[in-house]
Amino acid sequence: MKIHLIIFAVLIAGFAVYNFFFALEDDRLNTLINIVYTSLLFGYISFMAFTVLRKLKK
Numbered sequence: 001m002k003i004h005l006i007i008f009a010v011l012i013a014g015f016a017v018y019n020f021f022f023a024l025e026d027d028r029l030n031t032l033i034n035i036v037y038t039s040l041l042f043g044y045i046s047f048m049a050f051t052v053l054r055k056l057k058k
Contacts, residue, residue, distance in 0.1 A: 001055075004048050011041055 015037055024030040 001048075001052070004051065008041075008044055008048065011044060015041065 018037070019034070024033070
């Protein structure tokens, strides 16, 4: 589980770095990238929750 938290922390850090330093000038494209990245983050959270529940079931 520790590796999952490290990967999630790297994803969060990547999201913050992108928004602070590499945000695009085009608002529509920047919003699209933020939505896709956030969807990836929520998907990874659900994967971690599924993994924890599966381990609890055993």
